[in-house]
């Protein structure tokens with residue numbers, strides 16, 4: 303079957319993409335971007351509007367999975383295969399989001415099923431269950447709870463608290479905003495008005511998500527860049543960066559590098575990924591910013607130069623970003639930890655060789671797991687007696703005391719700033735060589 307031709311003729315391009323994303327996560331253990339890459343390699347292409355619709359619907363499905371599945375299971379006499387179940391998940395979410403008339407939902411579910419060997423022998427079942435679903439669940443009768451995947455929820459309950467786990471579960475599906483950082487903070491009031499934004503306590507702006515960001519005022523002119531508030535806070539802990547030499551070890555696509563440069567630092571950016579280096583270069587060029595860019599695996603990086611600051615925004619489980627990447631919870635983040643923890647450890651040991659005597663390492667990442675944050679730092683200072691961590695204090699006026707943990711690390715969670723829609727989870731610590739001055 304020519305998939306492109308079929309999905310276009312049946313007007314089911316976005317549903318096909320949604321189904322592929324769901325099969326990607328629940329069967330092939332692929333992230334959304336990996337599924338898009340996979341489809342592109344197989345010459346299946348989508349319009350922007352299909353990708354936006356797929357984003358909206360899959361985000362709803364991953365955020366309410368338990369609730370959705372409970373509704374489907376009422377109509378299934380026995381267990382069915384995951385790909386068929388994924389079609390029903392699309393039908394229920396489309397009823398909930400009022401995406402199309404009932405008959406269209408049933409027809410498209412059946413058409414979708416014709417494409418794959420995993421579903422095409424179940425056309426009868428898909429037709430009858432889809433009919434029952436649309437007949438039973440009128441939009442106004444439907445209630446959906448925001449659900450966290452059970453292993454992640456248990457982790458949060460055990461390691462944070464039941465209340466925090468519940469708060470995160472409640473807030474993380476209500477994410478309809480995007481945060482931006484302004485290049486010249488003196489212009490913040492101007493951009494607040496121009497973009498109809500809210501100013502957040504740390505000086506980021508929050509705008510509504512339903513606009514195409516690249517069309518907004520100031521984007522092409524390099525006046526601001528997209529960066530979640532929580533991801534922008536670690537650099538703000540470093541204080542005055544004018545003329546400071548900074549090594550940004552995991553730099554692409556450049557959110558933190560742009561912040562560092564806008565604060566007057568001379569930045570050396572390192573990253574091993576060609577695709578992401580390209581994004582970094584595009585970002586810096588749009589922002590009219592300059593830095594040295596080195597494409598290399600940090601394990602192979604050599605220099606005699608010493609830096610005032612080394613920034614380690616290491617690869618991590620990304621569990622802090624579940625507001626945006628809800629599928630992460632279903633990709634067994636805990637099972638991927640061993641490899642990530644090793645890279646983080648190695649990068650800390652590597653970074654210490656490049657720091658000036660009175661310099662610091664800023665270690666941060668967007669994980670909610672303590673093993674990628676607190677534990678790494680505590681182990682590092684235990685093994686490196688000439689290093690210690692600086693207690694981050696809320697004398698930094700923009701910091702809420704609830705954002706700091708008992709050690710003095712920054713520990714941001716998705717339920718922080720919940721009145722304004724939350725933020726990504728993020729961890730940050732500052733390591734110093736000269737401990738006597740503390």
Ligand SMILES: C[S@@+](CC[C@H](N)C(=O)[O-])C[C@H]1O[C@@H](n2cnc3c(N)ncnc32)[C@H](O)[C@@H]1O
Pocket residue numbers: 551552553554555556557558559572573574575578598599600601615616617618
């Ligand atoms: C969390 S992202 C960095 C985000 C970036 N600091 C920002 O603020 O936009 C992690 C980056 O580490 C890079 N990376 C992963 N392993 C690496 C390695 N061994 N050496 C260099 N870069 C690596 C990835 O390509 C990715 O771009």
